[in-house]
Amino acid sequence: MKKVAVIGLYAIKNAGDNILCEATQYLIKQKNPEVQIVEVDVNPRIKSYKGLELIPFWISKVLIRISGSIFKYENSSKFRYYYEYFMWWLKINRKFKTQLKDVDAIVFAGGGFLKFRTQGLNYYVEQIMKIAKKNNIPVMMNGVGIEGYSETDIRCQRLKKAINQDCFKVITTRDDIDTLKNNYIVNPNTKIAHVGDPALWVPECYNMKRNENPSNVVGINVIRGRVYQAYGNTLSEFELLNFYKKLVQGVEERGWDWVLFSNGMAADQKFGAMLLRALGCSDRTKILPTANNSVDFLEQIRSFKLVFGARLHACITSYALDVPVVGLIWSEKLRIFADVIGKKNSYFEESELNIDNILDAMEREMNSNYDKSIRDDLRARTKNYLEMFMDMLDN
Numbered sequence: 001m002k003k004v005a006v007i008g009l010y011a012i013k014n015a016g017d018n019i020l021c022e023a024t025q026y027l028i029k030q031k032n033p034e035v036q037i038v039e040v041d042v043n044p045r046i047k048s049y050k051g052l053e054l055i056p057f058w059i060s061k062v063l064i065r066i067s068g069s070i071f072k073y074e075n076s077s078k079f080r081y082y083y084e085y086f087m088w089w090l091k092i093n094r095k096f097k098t099q100l101k102d103v104d105a106i107v108f109a110g111g112g113f114l115k116f117r118t119q120g121l122n123y124y125v126e127q128i129m130k131i132a133k134k135n136n137i138p139v140m141m142n143g144v145g146i147e148g149y150s151e152t153d154i155r156c157q158r159l160k161k162a163i164n165q166d167c168f169k170v171i172t173t174r175d176d177i178d179t180l181k182n183n184y185i186v187n188p189n190t191k192i193a194h195v196g197d198p199a200l201w202v203p204e205c206y207n208m209k210r211n212e213n214p215s216n217v218v219g220i221n222v223i224r225g226r227v228y229q230a231y232g233n234t235l236s237e238f239e240l241l242n243f244y245k246k247l248v249q250g251v252e253e254r255g256w257d258w259v260l261f262s263n264g265m266a267a268d269q270k271f272g273a274m275l276l277r278a279l280g281c282s283d284r285t286k287i288l289p290t291a292n293n294s295v296d297f298l299e300q301i302r303s304f305k306l307v308f309g310a311r312l313h314a315c316i317t318s319y320a321l322d323v324p325v326v327g328l329i330w331s332e333k334l335r336i337f338a339d340v341i342g343k344k345n346s347y348f349e350e351s352e353l354n355i356d357n358i359l360d361a362m363e364r365e366m367n368s369n370y371d372k373s374i375r376d377d378l379r380a381r382t383k384n385y386l387e388m389f390m391d392m393l394d395n
Helices: 015-031 051-070 078-099 121-135 154-162 177-184 198-205 237-253 266-279 294-303 312-320 332-340 355-366 372-392
Strands: 003-008 036-041 105-108 111-115 139-147 168-173 191-194 217-221 257-261 306-309 325-328
Touching: 003 015, 015 036, 015 111, 015 198, 015 294, 015 312, 015 372, 036 078, 051 078, 078 121, 078 154, 105 121, 105 372, 111 121, 121 139, 121 154, 139 177, 139 332, 139 372, 168 177, 168 372, 177 191, 191 372, 198 312, 198 372, 217 237, 217 294, 237 257, 237 266, 237 355, 257 266, 294 312, 306 312, 306 355, 312 325, 312 332, 325 332, 325 355
Parallel strands: 003 036, 003 105, 105 139, 111 139, 139 168, 168 191, 217 257, 217 306, 306 325
Antiparallel strands: none
């Protein structure tokens, strides 16, 4: 029986990451039901640490806490790289070695694993690839996001080195195929492709489709207030809050009911509560509670008349379930997604946040359909390349 490690963000309170892990496991099991899945969480919670494991964990927590002050004005020096590598190594390396022992393959379950400016996922990739190289374990990245590239940032260059080893067999991306081909991958033996996000398989993975009689409610997806600035834009938290306030008021003027919801992250939910206060709304039913799991989140999505999307996987899962979407663009990944599915006119840049135009787009999308041939092609490519990688294990 083959053992396949599926790498992802299992413990994080973000429905998108949970769905990526579960959809990837579903596709692997569809190819080979006998495969034993080993779930490897790149950022496990404290309760998963036992005994002496807690010592390096707490040291790493201290280093993480003070790193913000140390590197407040400096982002790409060698010292910062080695400091951060060490703090993440302390936290997770021993777990990785234990969990990846004796596995036959490693699959990264989608998401933004090819990024280096935020979240620290590049350090996890490096550590996993060192273990894979030492033990000659074949590796695939499945429908991952590509979030930037730099010739001068040591974090990016070390990430690039990690994914150009011979054990790194396949990488597919949901978005920036050009950066992947032209900048990241130099190993001619690595197979590269543009595919759909694994979350496009939610209808089969969860045996779920859009409600036949959806409600008259517009689901307004909220996101943390400083997300634009975190990704190099200028829109402030106050300006984003004011935009959402005007959006809700416009939705009411059009005669649509509405409710706020989030993908589950605490900062997003907090922003939603702040928005209700700004609206002077005391009705607590106007913000849905955080979904307990992927199924609960998808039940929310499939019931809406339309989703106003902020988080990428609020948009992707709506698209997968045939729920109309109008969305924000605060990151390149949303811009590329809108372009790929043929809906550029329904996603709005920071410079395009005109309420009337957005409301008109929402009304238009309520009365239009998706090009299912595009979606079917994206889904098929995701499945085919993952199956190709699985076939390599039998050769």
